[in-house]
Structures are given as structure tokens and as C-alpha cells.
Amino acid sequence: MKKVKLKVPATVANLVCGFDILGMAIHEPYDEMEIKLLDIPEIIIKHVDSFGLPEEASKNVAGVVLQKIHEHLKLTTGFEVTIRKHIKPGSGLGSSAASAAGAAFGANVLLGNILSDDEMIHFAMFGEELASGVRHADNIAPCIYGGITLVKSTVPIDIIPLNTPDLFVAAVHPQVEVKTSDSRQILKKTIPMKSAVEQWGNIAGLIAGIEKNDFSLIGRSLNDVIVEPIRSILIPKFDEIKTKSLQIGALGGGISGSGPSIFMLAEKKETAEKIAHLMKSVYNQMEIESYTYVSKINPTGIEIIEES
Amino acid sequence: MKKVKLKVPATVANLVCGFDILGMAIHEPYDEMEIKLLDIPEIIIKHVDSFGLPEEASKNVAGVVLQKIHEHLKLTTGFEVTIRKHIKPGSGLGSSAASAAGAAFGANVLLGNILSDDEMIHFAMFGEELASGVRHADNIAPCIYGGITLVKSTVPIDIIPLNTPDLFVAAVHPQVEVKTSDSRQILKKTIPMKSAVEQWGNIAGLIAGIEKNDFSLIGRSLNDVIVEPIRSILIPKFDEIKTKSLQIGALGGGISGSGPSIFMLAEKKETAEKIAHLMKSVYNQMEIESYTYVSKINPTGIEIIEES
Structure with missing residues (x-):
């Protein structure tokens, strides 16, 4: 067979x-x-x-x-x-x-x-x-x-x-439920033109950074002014995890899919591991169970x- | 001196x-x-x-x-x-x-x-x-x-x-006045999220196409669902010129700056020259004086x- x-x-x-x-x-x-x-x-x-x-x-x-x-x-x-x-x-x-x-x-x-x-x-x-x-x-x-x-x-x-940049990914899946339907419904149906232009500048930068293997440009472009500010409200401690991950050395990151998982990109495995550790400890403090993962982009x- | x-x-x-x-x-x-x-x-x-x-x-x-x-x-x-x-x-x-x-x-x-x-x-x-x-x-x-x-x-x-793709550009400057201030004012202050997503898919494709020298992808990505439909109203014969240019073999194109010039990208010089000829003849028929230019991306x- x-x-x-x-x-x-x-x-x-x-x-x-x-x-x-x-x-x-x-x-x-x-x-x-x-x-x-x-x-x-x-x-x-x-x-x-x-x-x-x-x-x-x-x-x-x-x-x-x-x-x-x-x-x-x-x-x-x-x-x-x-x-x-x-x-x-x-x-x-x-x-x-x-x-x-x-x-x-x-x-x-x-x-x-x-x-x-x-x-x-x-x-x-x-x-x-x-x-x-x-x-x-x-x-x-x-x-x-x-x-x-x-x-x-x-x-x-x-x-x-x-192109596949040679980067590490730290991800955390906190054991909270975010329904895809909810996270879609809370999005606005219209957005300001000004934000849209900012967003497509970031997307353009991100694609250029990915294609050029320019990690600094990838980092400068990993900003979402439209979806993340709204959806992140549904994810406990999102802002704290993001801020602290950037302080540790993450290039950037955000919500994975429609959440609740959060991911961060980093140049070094060591940095990604530190970020995963941070993610876990933030949720431990809240007594929210979580799974963390560290690996390269596949x-x-x-x-x-x-x-x- | x-x-x-x-x-x-x-x-x-x-x-x-x-x-x-x-x-x-x-x-x-x-x-x-x-x-x-x-x-x-x-x-x-x-x-x-x-x-x-x-x-x-x-x-x-x-x-x-x-x-x-x-x-x-x-x-x-x-x-x-x-x-x-x-x-x-x-x-x-x-x-x-x-x-x-x-x-x-x-x-x-x-x-x-x-x-x-x-x-x-x-x-x-x-x-x-x-x-x-x-x-x-x-x-x-x-x-x-x-x-x-x-x-x-x-x-x-x-x-x-x-990256600079090895492409030719045909451009026409019809002798009509479009004030930058007018062409900015007619733009909407908010846009539908759905159009914004379509636009950033196109921008992402365009940047990837430029970086990869993928002319087909550049062509598939040269679509503006937000600004062009509004601004092109101010430019006489825009739709006709665009449609016919694509028929002749243009990869794509649109309004240059805030107009009134129109540009088209083409793989071959011959195609770009045909497009420039078409542009000129469309305006000649309307008795609008125009200047056309054919050159490579500089x-x-x-x-x-x-x-x-």
C-alpha cells in the first residue's frame, strides 16, 4: 500500500x-x-x-x-x-x-x-x-x-x-481564545487614506527588505498602523511583549494570523530564545498557560x- | 571660477x-x-x-x-x-x-x-x-x-x-492644465479597507517584480484601485490611452505624478515608440497639443x- x-x-x-x-x-x-x-x-x-x-x-x-x-x-x-x-x-x-x-x-x-x-x-x-x-x-x-x-x-x-531571509522566529501561543470571526468583525470597514499610504510604504519596505536581505530595512518596515492597533486589544499583554521584545533585540513582529499567538523576528537564535523566555514569563505572571517556539523561517x- | x-x-x-x-x-x-x-x-x-x-x-x-x-x-x-x-x-x-x-x-x-x-x-x-x-x-x-x-x-x-528593471518608458504630456492642489483635493480622505488590501497586494507585487526583474509580475501589479480611478477623470482620454497602450503591449502604466502626463512601461523600445505614437495621435484627434518622450528608466x- x-x-x-x-x-x-x-x-x-x-x-x-x-x-x-x-x-x-x-x-x-x-x-x-x-x-x-x-x-x-x-x-x-x-x-x-x-x-x-x-x-x-x-x-x-x-x-x-x-x-x-x-x-x-x-x-x-x-x-x-x-x-x-x-x-x-x-x-x-x-x-x-x-x-x-x-x-x-x-x-x-x-x-x-x-x-x-x-x-x-x-x-x-x-x-x-x-x-x-x-x-x-x-x-x-x-x-x-x-x-x-x-x-x-x-x-x-x-x-x-x-526570498527567505536567514532569520529566527520566536512565537508564543497563550491559552486564551480569540475567535477569527470576532477578530475580523472588529476591523474597520474604511480606513484613513493617510494610514493606508503609511501602511503601503511599510509593505513596500518590507518586501524590498526581504528581497535584499536587508534586516535593518525589514525591522524598520515591520509596522502595522491599521490592523494591529485594533486586534491587539484582544490579546492580553500584547503591547508589553512587543515593547520588551524590541528592547531585547527583536527586529519586529506582531500578531500571528488573527491571534492569539504573537511572533517576533530576530537575527540571532540567542535573541529569539531570550524573547521566547520573556513571552513565557509575561504569561506565567498572569497565570496564563502558554507554549513558546523558536525556529528559523522554514x-x-x-x-x-x-x-x- | x-x-x-x-x-x-x-x-x-x-x-x-x-x-x-x-x-x-x-x-x-x-x-x-x-x-x-x-x-x-x-x-x-x-x-x-x-x-x-x-x-x-x-x-x-x-x-x-x-x-x-x-x-x-x-x-x-x-x-x-x-x-x-x-x-x-x-x-x-x-x-x-x-x-x-x-x-x-x-x-x-x-x-x-x-x-x-x-x-x-x-x-x-x-x-x-x-x-x-x-x-x-x-x-x-x-x-x-x-x-x-x-x-x-x-x-x-x-x-x-x-533595482532598475531594463524597461522602456513612453510618456505623453498633453497641453492641459491639472493643478496639483485640485488633484489632491479630489482624493477621498478615507478608503475602503478592501481596496486598501488590494492596493497593498499590488504594491507588494510591484516591489517584488522590480527586485526580481520579473516583468510579468510588474505588469500584473501595475494596478491602482484607489487614486487613478479618481484622478484620471481630470485627464482627457486617459482610459482610451491606457486601454490601447495595454493592447499594443505595455506592461502597465498610469498617471505621472498628479498629471496630466501619462506614462507606460514596455519591454521593447519598438513597443514604447508605438505607444508614444498612439498617445500623440489620440491627442491630435482632440486637437490637444502634446509632447511625447521615449527612453529607458534612468x-x-x-x-x-x-x-x-
């Missing part, structure tokens, strides 16, 4: 000023997925630890992706997927995207790489739609491509993989661990 | 989606400026053809720049400037910026290059302030640096010179022609 084992990375969407367009893959945390080709036309989903996620294929993020691929290719075979989630659902670290992208990627490997990257993204977006109601690729794209990706549009799919995305 | 002769290029500001942040130097048209160091502490401005511009130093764009440099450095010497303008005032091709940047650049050459690029930009902005009431560097920066520049901020001055900016 053909099967493939994958390491599927967490991703940081809404990269500070890159709201709704920029995402980044990291090495830690990651999900493990094993996908088998079945002789029968069924989609079977199993979780090692479900975190309350449904296993019925049509209600499961990986399940719907595989159903759509199955339908599209008129397959007579099926898939059995076993997911060991380390990326916590609701963390803002691309948990649903990992399941969706992993399913599309794994199926593609088992089917002899007949799908293009854009097709994988097309199918994986059905998983995001199930999870959040929105067909977005902000997490799926970096999960599949690795590194930092620009989602220029999803209709048609136009993804631009950017330049390759989903990795095949075993194939047989 | 020390003197320097300069070729000072026209510039295209508000590069489509890069409103208020991106500018580009071109080879044609350009001003000629001759600046002499005087033994007496006076600033003398002469025009070969004044186009109605004042010659009194405190009312002249080049004059105020030199006055500010003079004051700042407590000079006992002075400057005499002779300007032969080919960049028409009010064209939207950076005419005032050319005089301002040329003055700062020329003075610096005569004084033994004691000013940094940022200092030249700082002083040249006094000229822009005189001309338009706004201390902006959208034209000055590409005029001095050459190529395409990102003005991330003017306080403090933070200019990012970008990678170096102001050029020293003669120094003695």
Missing part, C-alpha cells in the same frame, strides 16, 4: 503590515501526517489527538480537501489520513492550513505529482473555507511553498514566493519524511 | 499603485543646469526660457534650495545658476524636483561633496515645498539616486533605492556633463 509521511509546518499569516497578503512558514511547531492510498474510494480521517476536531470527512479540513481532489480526478481509489497535531487549533499558527495543505500535498505525492502548486493551493483552500468560511491562501501558500509568500490574488491564484515548507 | 554642468532627468512619481511612495527617473525629457561658484555671497538664478517662473532667489525653486544650503553651511561664497528647462512646469514629470535636486546636487559638487544623499534630499525638499506646499521627496529621490526609489519616510528621511539620475 502506497503511503507518505509528512512534516507539515506552522505558518504565520498577516505578517505585520502584510495583512491578508503575506505569510511565512516556520519550523516549529509542525504537524505529522501519514496518508495512505486505499483500494476503495473512501476518505478516512484519524487523529492521534483530535483536540475536538471532527473525523467525518465532509466535516474535517483534510477530509474535504481530499474529497474535492477525489471528485475532480474521478478517482476509484481512496485515502486514509492519520494526523498528529502539534499545531493547536485556534492558535493563529495555521493549524487548519497545515491539515488542508498536508492533505493536498500528500495526495499529490501518492498520485505521482499530477497537481501543480496552484492546483494544490486551489484544493487546500476548500479546507480553509470549511474552517473559517473564507477561501484564503495566506497560510496554505507558505505551508506548501515554504519561506515567505505573497498572495497577490486567489481568483485567479497568483502566489509569489519571496524555507522549504512541507517535508516528506518517509515514502513507500 | 568653479562651475558644473548637469543633465537633470524628469521623474515619474506616484508609480501607479505606489501613490506617495514610489518614483522613477527617466532619460527624456531632462533639464540642463549650469551652476557656478561665486566670490560674493549671492544666489543668482537665470532661465534660458523661464516659462513664467520667477528668478528672484527666494521665489525660485532652485534659489530657495541654494539659500538653505548657503545658510546651513554659513558660506561666504555664492552661486549663479543658469537653467535650461525642457521638463515643462506643470507637466507632472518632476519639473520643480529637477530644479531643486539639480541645485542641491550641483552645489554639493562645487563644495567638494560635503553633503550626503539624505542631506541633498533634505535641502531639495525646500524647493518642493515652495512649488507645491508639501515637503515631499517622490520626485527628488529618483532624480538624485536614479532608477526607482521608495520613499519610506521623509521625517526622518528614509529612501530605499530599488538608472543613475543626475549626470555631470562638464566640471571645471
Whole structure:
């Protein structure tokens, strides 16, 4: 029986000023997925630890992706997927995207790489739609491509993989709930032109900094004058963590996805570790449980661990 | 007597989606400026053809720049400037910026290059302030640096010179008047969040395309959903020229500065020439006089022609 084992990375969407367009893959945390080709036309989903996620294929993020691929290719075979989630659902670290992208990627490997990257993204977006109601690729794209990706549009799919700066990422996931729907609703429908111009100056600087490997420029550009000031209200101690991280030496950072996770970029592993330590201690003081992660930007995305 | 002769290029500001942040130097048209160091502490401005511009130093764009440099450095010497303008005032091709940047650049050459690029930009902005009431560097920066520049901020001055794609520029200056103040006033003070996100996706794509020399990506990103739909109303036949230019093979383009000039980017000289021909014939049909220019993006900016 053909099967493939994958390491599927967490991703940081809404990269500070890159709201709704920029995402980044990291090495830690990651999900493990094993996908088998079945002789029968069924989609079977199993979780090692479900975190309350449904296993019925049509209600499961990986399940719907595989159903759509199955339908599209008129397959007579099926898939059995076993997911060991380390990326916590609701963390803002691309948990649903990992399941969706992993399913599309794994199926593609088992089917002899007949799908293009854009097709994988097309199918994986059905998983995001199930999870959040929105067909977005902000997490799926970096999960599949690795590194930092620009989602220029999803209709048609136009993804631009950017350069991967050699930087470390510290991330914290405090155990508080922020509903994506809430964090979307509190955003304003209109914004001042002046702020928009400031924001696109920062985005332009960030892209130039990423492409030129200019860390100082990346740092100067990691400012979000539109979304962060509003969304950060939903995340306890956001301002304190950001301010202190910058003092320790972070280049910059912000909310991961729609939160509650927070991430910071740093040039040195040592700095990233100090930041992670700081993040943890701030939440310890509030008696909020938290998970912290330190790793590099992940330049390759989903990795095949075993194939047989 | 020390003197320097300069070729000072026209510039295209508000590069489509890069409103208020991106500018580009071109080879044609350009001003000629001759600046002499005087033994007496006076600033003398002469025009070969004044186009109605004042010659009194405190009312002249080049004059105020030199006055500010003079004051700042407590000079006992002075400057005499002779300007032969080919960049028409009010064209939207950076005419005032050319005089301002040329003055700062020329003075610096005569004084033994004691000013940094940022200092030249700082002083040249006094000229822009005189001309338009706004201390902006959208034209000055590409005029001095050459190529395409990102003005991330003017306080403090933070200019990012970008890669120079090997592209041709066709530009047309129709002889109609668009007041910068009018074209600023008609802009909306607030914009929909959705449009802002689309705009910054385009800006991100444009910067990535410029840095990667990816002409297709540059073309796909040259869309302005915020400023152009409003400002283009002030420019006769804008839509027709844009649509037909794209049909001929332009990568994209839009309003130069705040108009009335229009520019288009093209990969081949032949295409740019066809576009310029089209531009001219559209205005000929309307009996509007126009000037057209075809040249490459100017990678170096102001050029020293003669120094003695």
C-alpha cells in the first residue's frame, strides 16, 4: 500500500503590515501526517489527538480537501489520513492550513505529482473555507511553498514566493481564545487614506527588505498602523511583549494570523530564545498557560519524511 | 571660477499603485543646469526660457534650495545658476524636483561633496515645498539616486533605492492644465479597507517584480484601485490611452505624478515608440497639443556633463 509521511509546518499569516497578503512558514511547531492510498474510494480521517476536531470527512479540513481532489480526478481509489497535531487549533499558527495543505500535498505525492502548486493551493483552500468560511491562501501558500509568500490574488491564484531571509522566529501561543470571526468583525470597514499610504510604504519596505536581505530595512518596515492597533486589544499583554521584545533585540513582529499567538523576528537564535523566555514569563505572571517556539523561517515548507 | 554642468532627468512619481511612495527617473525629457561658484555671497538664478517662473532667489525653486544650503553651511561664497528647462512646469514629470535636486546636487559638487544623499534630499525638499506646499521627496529621490526609489519616510528621511528593471518608458504630456492642489483635493480622505488590501497586494507585487526583474509580475501589479480611478477623470482620454497602450503591449502604466502626463512601461523600445505614437495621435484627434518622450528608466539620475 502506497503511503507518505509528512512534516507539515506552522505558518504565520498577516505578517505585520502584510495583512491578508503575506505569510511565512516556520519550523516549529509542525504537524505529522501519514496518508495512505486505499483500494476503495473512501476518505478516512484519524487523529492521534483530535483536540475536538471532527473525523467525518465532509466535516474535517483534510477530509474535504481530499474529497474535492477525489471528485475532480474521478478517482476509484481512496485515502486514509492519520494526523498528529502539534499545531493547536485556534492558535493563529495555521493549524487548519497545515491539515488542508498536508492533505493536498500528500495526495499529490501518492498520485505521482499530477497537481501543480496552484492546483494544490486551489484544493487546500476548500479546507480553509470549511474552517473559517473564507477561501484564503495566506497560510496554505507558505505551508506548501515554504519561506515567505505573497498572495497577490486567489481568483485567479497568483502566489509569489519571496526570498527567505536567514532569520529566527520566536512565537508564543497563550491559552486564551480569540475567535477569527470576532477578530475580523472588529476591523474597520474604511480606513484613513493617510494610514493606508503609511501602511503601503511599510509593505513596500518590507518586501524590498526581504528581497535584499536587508534586516535593518525589514525591522524598520515591520509596522502595522491599521490592523494591529485594533486586534491587539484582544490579546492580553500584547503591547508589553512587543515593547520588551524590541528592547531585547527583536527586529519586529506582531500578531500571528488573527491571534492569539504573537511572533517576533530576530537575527540571532540567542535573541529569539531570550524573547521566547520573556513571552513565557509575561504569561506565567498572569497565570496564563502558554507554549513558546523558536525556529528559523522554514524555507522549504512541507517535508516528506518517509515514502513507500 | 568653479562651475558644473548637469543633465537633470524628469521623474515619474506616484508609480501607479505606489501613490506617495514610489518614483522613477527617466532619460527624456531632462533639464540642463549650469551652476557656478561665486566670490560674493549671492544666489543668482537665470532661465534660458523661464516659462513664467520667477528668478528672484527666494521665489525660485532652485534659489530657495541654494539659500538653505548657503545658510546651513554659513558660506561666504555664492552661486549663479543658469537653467535650461525642457521638463515643462506643470507637466507632472518632476519639473520643480529637477530644479531643486539639480541645485542641491550641483552645489554639493562645487563644495567638494560635503553633503550626503539624505542631506541633498533634505535641502531639495525646500524647493518642493515652495512649488507645491508639501515637503515631499517622490520626485527628488529618483532624480538624485536614479532608477526607482521608495520613499519610506521623509521625517526622518528614509529612501530605499530599488533595482532598475531594463524597461522602456513612453510618456505623453498633453497641453492641459491639472493643478496639483485640485488633484489632491479630489482624493477621498478615507478608503475602503478592501481596496486598501488590494492596493497593498499590488504594491507588494510591484516591489517584488522590480527586485526580481520579473516583468510579468510588474505588469500584473501595475494596478491602482484607489487614486487613478479618481484622478484620471481630470485627464482627457486617459482610459482610451491606457486601454490601447495595454493592447499594443505595455506592461502597465498610469498617471505621472498628479498629471496630466501619462506614462507606460514596455519591454521593447519598438513597443514604447508605438505607444508614444498612439498617445500623440489620440491627442491630435482632440486637437490637444502634446509632447511625447521615449527612453529607458534612468538608472543613475543626475549626470555631470562638464566640471571645471
